[in-house]
Amino acid sequence: MAINQATLTLVEAARAGDDSAFEALIEPLLPPAYRLANGLLHDRHAAEDAVQESALKAWRKIGRLREGSDMRPWFLGIVANECRSAMRTRWWSVIRNVLPDTADESTAEAVVEGIDLRRALRSIPPAKRLILVLHWYLDLPLDEIAQITGTSEHAAESRLVRATQDLRRRMEASRGRR
Template sequence: MAVLTVPITLVQAAKQGDKVAFMSLLEPSLEPGYRLACGMLHDSQAAEDAVQEAAFKAWRKLGQLREGHALRPWFLGIVANECRTVRRSRWWSVLKWPKSEHPVETSPDSGLSGIELRRALRRLDLNKRMVLVLHWYLDLPLDEISAITGISVHAVEGRLQRGMSELRRLMETRDEN
């Protein structure tokens, strides 16, 4: 999957305050942003809020998008940072989130192992979880993950490998119990 750059004229129009141009730029990145937030937060309502806040921040910081660079990695980086902020917030650990009426879609054969996989994912540190979600849930290439996370492709590969090893260990421990 190649990183797509956006037409410079559309970016310029959005930077000059054209809300329609901004929405047409951002719209293709909203669904991947939501999936990333769901993977990091494990709560669809909190994920919606995080993506909405990230979209607002993207609008305010659109001037920071360098010309000729892809919007999606830049926006997904904002989403990831917003998810980190939510996870660090004092209330995240205190509140019990109610079930959303819009559950995160899962495959029909996910069953018990899918639930256990999500539980194991929650136990990973946020940086490893984010790389795994970007790679496996969003099917992003390593160079795009590198752009989103701000680390080198080599570091992404390392986190991906360490995250998979830890996830495998957590799943095997579950199987032994």
């Protein structure tokens, strides 16, 4: 993915310690970072904490961003790692039946579908959930998903197919229990 000259200039300025350059780079990445964290952690406050911690880590490690690389997959990778760390270290689990913000609450079926989807996503292993959230929730292309997960594009596509199949099976099983 080609990076424009203005972005490259901002990255260099941020590496030199320019706070405003880093802020200009990170600001447009915060909404997708929050959606990713919320999709992985299912807790608004934990997601906010993860994004805040990730932004701090990105600021400290901006020198590690490869020259000419896009900041979005690099930063979202930091967010994903921070979320994995939060899931590993969290000794408690909050189980809520919170509907996705986009759920159509006008019908009972939509409400049930939202609950079933949320439960199915929670039951999927974190690595599969990450792939699903990156693709279906953040609408990222496979090349960026591959960068974030540290895999090849082909491997990311295979993992996405398997994760989608797993989610579908869990949704169907959930419907069968009703």
